[in-house]
Amino acid sequence: MFAVFKKCEISSMSVVIPQKEINIYDELQYYENSIKKVDRVRKIAGFHKRRVIDSNTTSADLAIVAAETLIRDKNIDRNKIDFLIFVVQSPDYIAPSTSYYIHSKLGLSQSCPCTDINQGCAGWVYGVFMAYSLIESGICKNVLLLCADTPSKGIDVSNRYTAPIFGDGGVATFIQSGSKETYFNIDTLSDGFEYLVSPFSANRFYDTDAFFREKLKKTSYKTEYGNKYFLNIDSSYMDGMEVFNFTINVVPKNIKALLEYTKNDIDDIEYLCLHQANKQIITEVGRMCGFSEDKVPYYAFENFGNNTMCSIPTTIATLPENSKKDKLLCSGFGNGLVCASVLLDISHIKKIPLYEYEEMKDKYYDFPAHFNDKNLYIQYWQDKFNKSKEN
16 A cells, blocks of 8 residues: 655654663574584674563563653653554553553643554554554644564573564654655555464463463474474464565565655665564565665664564664665565555654663653562552452
């Protein structure tokens, strides 16, 4: 689906990443203590460093800190935020939407609606599209779009298929009425729904019978490397070949179609900012689209990991300081299966700050004490339930 918007623009952005860095050379034990093997893997897939949060930090925490840094840096009037969108695939709560907690912590007005959008690696482009739709329709003038994810949680560090890839992050994007022309192309290939999915993560499998819960824990599988793992509610299945075929066959066509729709040549585009899946995919998609390697950055993946829907903003934040940013073609693709591309003009944004979460959290976030300790969290809610019964 093609779409063009002429009444809105991204006015500012902020990116937060965790402080903790894991270097693949510090994980030699998973490569038979062979630097040569690590060098080979790094050359092909681009694994180097990734940033991960601690076990107590959630997607909402990252989103709140990203929002607070943006609101304070740009002196945004909270009362003039007309809508809050939170793009997330690892929410703090299933019910209600986690956006309500964020809305409360940010002190947004009663007249500001909020909602979660469940999207993965295409999430930032998808969220921008939804925010633009609200503004273009005349319903809103100012939309705060937040994206955050914690894909590093629940991954067995010995699983070399996934652990070296994923990093965590949060992004705040403020979208307002404006006059920049912005073009989208979104393709949905839902027949590939099962190619990239967490099959036990919600109500399709949910059962109160302990037998099935225990059976899940005892059901094992082996990766292509021969490693044995057990299924759990966080287990993600990926048909690597089908996902690769989708990426190689659909994503370049989507990008080329958007270029044709907007009557732009490759030379007109300053950078092709792709979802940071891995170095191999980034370079191959760029090559198939006809872009030179210097126009298809993968610095963000090599230094922060694949932070899913935050990877495109992280990539934009790490572009050279002299970048004009007048024609950025951004493309997110992943579970769904979906490919969402956008041609942006954000030349008015000279610099997108990249903050460390822990440093900003201490300044701007009233982090509840019971979030730091699971026992305190249980006690907190036990007290709530008990008080409810007393009333």
